[in-house]
Amino acid sequence: MSSMRRRQVAVGGLFLYLFALGIFGGVVLERIRFDRQRAAVIHRYDEAVQEWRALRMDSERQAEARPAVGAPGQEVR
Numbered sequence: 001m002s003s004m005r006r007r008q009v010a011v012g013g014l015f016l017y018l019f020a021l022g023i024f025g026g027v028v029l030e031r032i033r034f035d036r037q038r039a040a041v042i043h044r045y046d047e048a049v050q051e052w053r054a055l056r057m058d059s060e061r062q063a064e065a066r067p068a069v070g071a072p073g074q075e076v077r
Helices: 002-065
Strands: none
Touching: none
């Protein structure tokens, strides 16, 4: 009877170990998947911000390059 009880405890312990390993493995895989999605979104956002800044810089350069129109000494807005 004692060897039967030890076998049941060993099988139960193995089951709990594999169950916990499966849960932790699932958590790790889900975290990796989430990080990949987040990285893709952040990359797209960064590209959009860089494009917006480039457009603003180009428009500012064009505004500075335009000659002022108006009477001499008069401020142009």
